[in-house]
Amino acid sequence: MSDLLSGGAEAAAGLAVHGARAIDEQSPASTRRALVADGVPGLLARKDPTLWGPGAEPRAAAHLGWLDTFHRSRELLPQLAELTAELADLDHVVLCGVGGPALAAEAIAATLGRPLTVLDTTDPGRIRAALADRLDTTVVVVADGPGDTVEADALRRAYHRAFLDLGRTPEEAGRHFVIVTDPGSPLVDTGLEMGAFVIVADPAAGGRFGALTAFGLVPAALAGVDVAELLDQAEEFAGSLGGDRDNPALALGAAIGAAATAGYTAVALVPDGSGLDGLGPWIEQLLAESLGKDGMGLLPVVTESPSSPGATGLGVLTVAYGGSLGAGAVPGGGIGAQLAVNGPLGAQFLAWQFATALTARVLGVDPFSRPDVASAVAHTARVLDGPDVAGAPSHLDGAVEIHGAGSLADALRTALDAGDHLAVMAYLDRDADAEITRLRSILADRSGKPVTFGWGPRLLHAAGQFHKGGPRTGGYLQITGAIADDLGIPGRPYTFGRLQAAQAAGDRAALAERDRPLIRLHLTDRTAGINQLVTAAQAL
Incomplete structure (x- = not known):
């Protein structure tokens, strides 16, 4: 890894990106210099919705709240403390939802070693097994932004029937549910009618960019995670986002964008074994949905370990990610990563989101749409x-x-x-x-x-x-x-x-x-x- 370290690391608030300079130098012209010359890091940090063109501007204006959602999410903390105490007897947490909400919460729980059952399937065998698992002490978190996703609706119905069949009254069954949804979604009224606990998520950030909103934080908190620590990590890291220097998120985004213009076709996401092994599927979704459109994008490949086939190869940008290795330590688990991202989970969420938005700018695509x-x-x-x-x-x-x-x-x-x-x-x-x-x-x-x-x-x-x-x-x-x-x-x-x-x-x-x-x-x-x-x- 000496070649990776030779380019130095760019670090802020405990998160470091190694190897970005070498990747940037492979593109026909420095992607980073072009982003800085256009003032993009500062504009993005200030939520400028014009960065991806006029067609993307309305969506960007409505979805850039992830840049500072950690401030608004602090308002959830007293509510989460009360909810956790109220449901202390329900210690088996099941998350029903698909996409970003499920993947973020799963990454948080896996990284911090807290038990969380994620049910984002329609397979009857898997669902039947889940319904038979500690039902009497289960709390079901239904995470569905629009409130009409077919998977979340079906799973909510199945669990509600299971609680009734267990002998719960409708009111008692409702107590087993926590609904997380967007303001004004039909699921708000459904949850209230059920007698469930209803939490309305931040309307300015959601889906794959909603890791630090109620979608990621509610199930994690119920599973026993100190979510305030995640918000602290993100807030500390956020101060680096607008700068032209000492900006790891800029380094990461410029490197991925440069790779795309230098002939790379895939990004291998490799856990380095230092504590963030559950993050890969969340990054995969973020990159695939934000960049994979209009015939553009880099294929994200989640690998099992640094030695797994597919972690390296022709046209593959190998990115190692981890949490416990410091900025001065050898990143990437000791094998051929070209980029390495090391740092705490809250900062990782924000860094990858910022980097993805920058890469979308380089590719000329709208990061907030998912047209297909x-x-x-x-x-x-x-x-x-x-x-x-x-x-x-x-x-x-x-x-x-x-x-x-x-x-x-x-x-x-x-x-x-x-x-x-x-x-x-x-x-x-x-x-x-x-x-x-x-x-x-x-x-x-x-x-x-x-x-x-x-x-x-x-x-x-x-x-x-x-x-x-x-x-x-x-x-x-x-x-x-x-x-x-x-x-x-x-x-x-x-x-x-x-x-x-x-x-x-x-x-x-x-x-x-x-x-x-x-x-x-x-x-x-x-x-x-x-x-x-x-x-x-x-x-x-």
Whole structure:
């Protein structure tokens, strides 16, 4: 790592970025100097909404509150203290939501070692298992900004019915819920009617930029996190954002932007083992949704460890992240990172958000839009309203139905050969089917290409935007599975299994209308099919 350290580190408030200068020097002209010459760091710190062009200005004006939301979030602290005391007997915290709210809270809990069950799935097996887990001492946090997200609504309904079936009165059942939503969303009235605790989030910051709002802080506080410390870290770091020097967030954003103009196509996010291992999926969503549009963006690849396949490679910018290594220590876990970001979690949230907004400026895209996410949602709704047409497989190989190729080995090769990178998308049970995650590292090792892995429907609200709006250079492998024991959704004419299948079909339709090459594998027996898939991948 001596080459990384030779360029020096840029540090502020305990957060340091190493290696940025060397990356900036690889671009045709210094990206950092161009940003500074245009006064961008100071303008962004002062919430100038014009930085991304007139088309983005209205959204930017409404969504730049993340720059100082840590001030407004302090108003939550007394309320959170009262809520935590009121619900002290409910010590099993379940977070129901998708996208930024779930990923931020999950990163906080994982980093600080607090137990939090994140339920951002529609898989009936995973949901059934969650409903059977310590229900009598469970508090359910429903985090849904617009208040009409299909996943959050279905999970809220399932838990409410479960509490009633447990013998709770409607009033007692309501006490098990905390609703976090945007001002004026339909979920406000729903929560009040249920007798739930309703917390309205900061209207000026939300979604993937809402980590330090009620969306991230409420479930974390209920799980036992001292969220005031996160706000302190962000506030201390915020003082560096507007400067031309000693500005780690500027260094990070300029380096990522420079990489994009110097021919890099992917960003590998590598935990360095020093305390922030849960941050990668949150960064992935932030980069994918903010930058992956208009044919632009860098593919974010979350790797398991510094030694995992895909952490380095041609066209891959390797970024190590961690928390406990100081500014003078060797960053990146001792292996070939080109950039390293070390510092406390509250500062990390703010630094990555600022850097992402800067990179969007370099690429000329609107960081606050997600124009292609709605297409998969719309296709899902159409599938739910129509007949159940799954389509016949083109081939059957053991426990795997293959759609779009011959044998299983042929399917894997076809998916890998379809583009410069491969996205593996699994609409399965994140716990019971966890073995399927091995595919990412195996296929990356066999192909030498960047390979990503995402759970559906989580991925629809994260990397799904990049899949449909980013550069048309990837291949897509979707994996679905048979459902042995489906689960109904109270008040809805469809089951969780039907919803999950519709979301997978909607994702396929959205990719197809953008001419993205996709192979679908359906597991008629999940355990046998996963074993077969892993074996076939290893044999490539």
